[in-house]
Amino acid sequence: xxxxxxxxxWVICKSGxxxxxxxxxxxxxxxxxxxxxQFPKQSLMLMATSxxxxxxxxxxxxxxxxxxxxxxxxxxxxxxxxxxxxxxxSFYICSARGGGQPYEQYFGPGTRLTVT
Amino acid sequence: QKEVEQNSGPLSVPEGAIAxxxxxxSDRGSQSFFWYxxxxxxxPELIMSxxxxxxxxxxxxxxxxxxASQYVSLLIRDSQPxxxxxxxxxxxxxxxxxxxxxxxxLLVTP
Numbered sequence: 088x089x090x091x092x093x094x095x096x097w098v099i100c101k102s103g104x105x106x107x108x109x110x111x112x113x114x115x116x117x118x119x120x121x122x123x124x125q126f127p128k129q130s131l132m133l134m135a136t137s138x139x140x141x142x143x144x145x146x147x148x149x150x151x152x153x154x155x156x157x158x159x160x161x162x163x164x165x166x167x168x169x170x171x172x173x174x175x176x177s178f179y180i181c182s183a184r185g186g187g188q189p190y191e192q193y194f195g196p197g198t199r200l201t202v203t
Numbered sequence: 204q205k206e207v208e209q210n211s212g213p214l215s216v217p218e219g220a221i222a223x224x225x226x227x228x229s230d231r232g233s234q235s236f237f238w239y240x241x242x243x244x245x246x247p248e249l250i251m252s253x254x255x256x257x258x259x260x261x262x263x264x265x266x267x268x269x270x271a272s273q274y275v276s277l278l279i280r281d282s283q284p285x286x287x288x289x290x291x292x293x294x295x296x297x298x299x300x301x302x303x304x305x306x307x308x309l310l311v312t313p
Binding site: 119121130131133136178180184188189190191192193194195196197 | 234235237239244245246247248249252254291293295299300301303304305306
């Protein structure tokens with residue numbers, strides 16, 4: 088149980104274009120979803136928290152107009168990286184809670200974004 | 204600033220030995236504690252959760268919590284090369300978010 092999927096698993100895009108990443112909870116209703124970014128050999132960085140049907144809460148320093156988050160249903164959240172630049176290249180990972188204990192988070196497999 | 208501290212390692216243990224991973228946290232109000240395992244290039248995987256003082260065992264893993272000392276640890280018995288990974292300690296934060304440590308790299312040598 089508590090399976091989270093992400094799509095795509097990797098994507099290459101050109102500078103200036105937008106990329107959408109989907110995060111789905113497959114066997115539970117995710118009341119909250121989280122988006123993280125991780126650069127090579129660095130720790131997880133929480134970007135934003137989203138609750139179904141409401142606006143995402145962004146962490147300090149994360150541009151909400153650049154990283155658009157939509158949590159339209161209890162099983163789907165999307166992250167859109169707008170006007171991507173090479174410095175946005177990173178490993179983006181979503182997680183979801185709602186499948187177990189209140190604070191337990193289950194991670195998706197991640198999306199590796201490369202901006203050329 | 205609420206902190207979760209871990210020794211970055213690498214912690215090197217021989218196969219079959221016990222690996223001991225430690226974590227301290229600053230927020231005395233924290234109630235939920237987690238250990239995640241992250242293989243290189245992969246996303247974190249939840250391996251243990253603990254909510255009350257004492258030990259919690261699950262297979263080869265034992266989590267230990269001491270709220271008075273603000274300390275949580277993970278013991279891995281009979282360590283295997285496949286246990287080589289980065290282990291992340293996480294503590295509940297506000298709004299259901301988790302505060303992650305930077306992780307300890309574990310290397311189990313054959």
